Amino acid sequence: MPVSLDCSAVLSFVNKLMNKSNSQKHSACSTLPSKLTTTITHYSLLSTNMRIFITHLNYLIIIVTSFFIIPSTSSDTLTGTQNLTTNQTLLSQNQSFVLGFFRGSNTNYYLGIWYNNINPQTIIWVANRDNPIDNSTGYLKIGENGNFVLLNSPGNPAWSSNQTSAKNPVLQLLDTGNLVLKDSSDKTNNNYLWQSFDYPTDTVIPGMKIGWNLDTGTEKHLTSWKIKGEDPSSGDYTLKIDYHGLPEAFLRRNQTIIFRTGPWNGERFSGVPEMKNNTGLDFNFSYDEHGVWYSFSVTNLSLLSRVIVTSDSDGKALQRYMLIQGSWNKFWYEPADECDYYRQCGPYGVCDKNASPICKCMQGFRPKNQEAWNMRDGSNGCVRNTVLNCSTDKFLHLENMKLPETSSVFMNKSMTLDECGSLCKRNCSCTAYANIDIRNGGSGCVMWLDQLIDMSVFATYGQDLFVRLAAADIGSTSSNKNHRVVLATGDERNMDDLELPMFNFDTLMMATNNFSQDNKLGEGGFGSVYRGRLIEGQEIAVKRLSEDSRQGVTEFENEVKLMVKLQHRNLVRLLGCCIEKNEKILVYEYMENRGLDSILFDESKGLLLNWEKRFNIIYGIARGLLYLHQDSRFRIIHRDLKTSNILLDIKMNPKISDFGIARIFDNDQTQAKTWLYVS
Numbered sequence: 001m002p003v004s005l006d007c008s009a010v011l012s013f014v015n016k017l018m019n020k021s022n023s024q025k026h027s028a029c030s031t032l033p034s035k036l037t038t039t040i041t042h043y044s045l046l047s048t049n050m051r052i053f054i055t056h057l058n059y060l061i062i063i064v065t066s067f068f069i070i071p072s073t074s075s076d077t078l079t080g081t082q083n084l085t086t087n088q089t090l091l092s093q094n095q096s097f098v099l100g101f102f103r104g105s106n107t108n109y110y111l112g113i114w115y116n117n118i119n120p121q122t123i124i125w126v127a128n129r130d131n132p133i134d135n136s137t138g139y140l141k142i143g144e145n146g147n148f149v150l151l152n153s154p155g156n157p158a159w160s161s162n163q164t165s166a167k168n169p170v171l172q173l174l175d176t177g178n179l180v181l182k183d184s185s186d187k188t189n190n191n192y193l194w195q196s197f198d199y200p201t202d203t204v205i206p207g208m209k210i211g212w213n214l215d216t217g218t219e220k221h222l223t224s225w226k227i228k229g230e231d232p233s234s235g236d237y238t239l240k241i242d243y244h245g246l247p248e249a250f251l252r253r254n255q256t257i258i259f260r261t262g263p264w265n266g267e268r269f270s271g272v273p274e275m276k277n278n279t280g281l282d283f284n285f286s287y288d289e290h291g292v293w294y295s296f297s298v299t300n301l302s303l304l305s306r307v308i309v310t311s312d313s314d315g316k317a318l319q320r321y322m323l324i325q326g327s328w329n330k331f332w333y334e335p336a337d338e339c340d341y342y343r344q345c346g347p348y349g350v351c352d353k354n355a356s357p358i359c360k361c362m363q364g365f366r367p368k369n370q371e372a373w374n375m376r377d378g379s380n381g382c383v384r385n386t387v388l389n390c391s392t393d394k395f396l397h398l399e400n401m402k403l404p405e406t407s408s409v410f411m412n413k414s415m416t417l418d419e420c421g422s423l424c425k426r427n428c429s430c431t432a433y434a435n436i437d438i439r440n441g442g443s444g445c446v447m448w449l450d451q452l453i454d455m456s457v458f459a460t461y462g463q464d465l466f467v468r469l470a471a472a473d474i475g476s477t478s479s480n481k482n483h484r485v486v487l488a489t490g491d492e493r494n495m496d497d498l499e500l501p502m503f504n505f506d507t508l509m510m511a512t513n514n515f516s517q518d519n520k521l522g523e524g525g526f527g528s529v530y531r532g533r534l535i536e537g538q539e540i541a542v543k544r545l546s547e548d549s550r551q552g553v554t555e556f557e558n559e560v561k562l563m564v565k566l567q568h569r570n571l572v573r574l575l576g577c578c579i580e581k582n583e584k585i586l587v588y589e590y591m592e593n594r595g596l597d598s599i600l601f602d603e604s605k606g607l608l609l610n611w612e613k614r615f616n617i618i619y620g621i622a623r624g625l626l627y628l629h630q631d632s633r634f635r636i637i638h639r640d641l642k643t644s645n646i647l648l649d650i651k652m653n654p655k656i657s658d659f660g661i662a663r664i665f666d667n668d669q670t671q672a673k674t675w676l677y678v679s
Contacts, residue, residue: 344382364473400462
């Protein structure tokens, strides 16, 4: 016969059997209907009390279970007294996102977040992608230490949030798709102990960031699934922001770069012109000493958009999707064409997808390997037709460009384009320059100090780039203004402004193999001289003033002043200088046969000097001295002329060097006192 039982009566009966208090009965019964009805089948072999006990035991199971699990259609929050099993979910308040367990192509279970009511299931985040649960008895809970953990079984954790503890921790799925762990007693907005947005997997959605926190050294990047739609474990493709130089993003397969976005130009990445026409989306990129971050937002909240890194078989690994009429449309993808592949045309090569062949050399350059170029292999790139001469170089203006790789650049956000060009002109290491930000007519300065790599030209929406060329390789209409540099030595001296090209210290370190002993040509009282080779192939002699030589500062200044003013075929040519990082360095043309003393006083090398060559050397030295004493604008006495300061080029032509203690005389002056040793 039907029996009607009150929930409180059931609990009272059970508690009496277990000698427990009734203090918890009202909260427990609030989760059930006030009346529970059941039909108890007549059991002829059981006593009345036994039949009642069995019925009450069934109710007990229902009530006790309700303490520890949440309904399958739940709220957005999991408390410390609840578990989430493999057949249960959390649903964000606006019902946009779901947190729950899903299965890949195998029997493993993964905790993930996906869009609600969108088919096929679109997963945006996976907690335990590389630590799956291997059976259906696994569950999610908030542990005693305040972290939330995934367990294969009681006492067998598979994954944990590994954060600091909280007094009253709760786990909440927000309407943004962000899963957060917070203290329920802390009413401060966005004060999260942990959040899924800090640990992206393969997807970026609005509000999520990728990049670097430079204060903590932590990185957020995307990693593809191992098998799309089947295996969410970490795959081969990654998208990472490189914060060195001018920040940009790189798509890699394992360690191989596949695609480079180009630097951020204020509106978009310079190598992704497709970002120009993304109606309804706002792109955000910020970088300073604290961090480098990329994110995007939607101007229409009903618009759904996501960026993923995927292991598609077609190689289009970076993709943006937009939800249109209930279906995901691939809005753009990278690499989109042959020119998007990294270094397709090598150093100084430019890729044009609308040309055939797609690789070409800029004006003033030629293919490095013509045979490979003829076979449409441009990977070796291009080389200059003419060696650069810093003081006379000009700049080629290129439009609609994907800017070269920016990992080794100088940048200044406050400079104008003209100021940037002036700085590049007088820095002999500068190979190109451009604006950082293209908005409002352009601002900021980025200068390349190395080879130009991974350039493309677009039909529209590219960027202006100014490339350094030898004057012989460019038309006469290009800018060739001379710019003046003030030589700063660290001492308070009255130095005239000097027209002198400036070299970057890192460039000279690279040219001399970090000033290695193998490159050392010699040394004197003021420092050492090293052989070097610039990227363009030009050989140089680098005279580095020793750091502990206070005497040498005056001589350094003196040599710079004189050599800038002197030009003669029998004087060594000064190419430029470097005055950064407490360094004082002079850069000269390289003389292949070094000093006259190294040949004249060597028994074997001395045989190279027949009487004709000896006469030509004497004659050349005399012409150089005549120029210094009489024919130049200034009357100059060298005061340290000796065989080691007479350098010989590859044809044994002599050139006078080392003007550290030379003196300028008035035109009618014939005598002067000296305070330094002279030869």
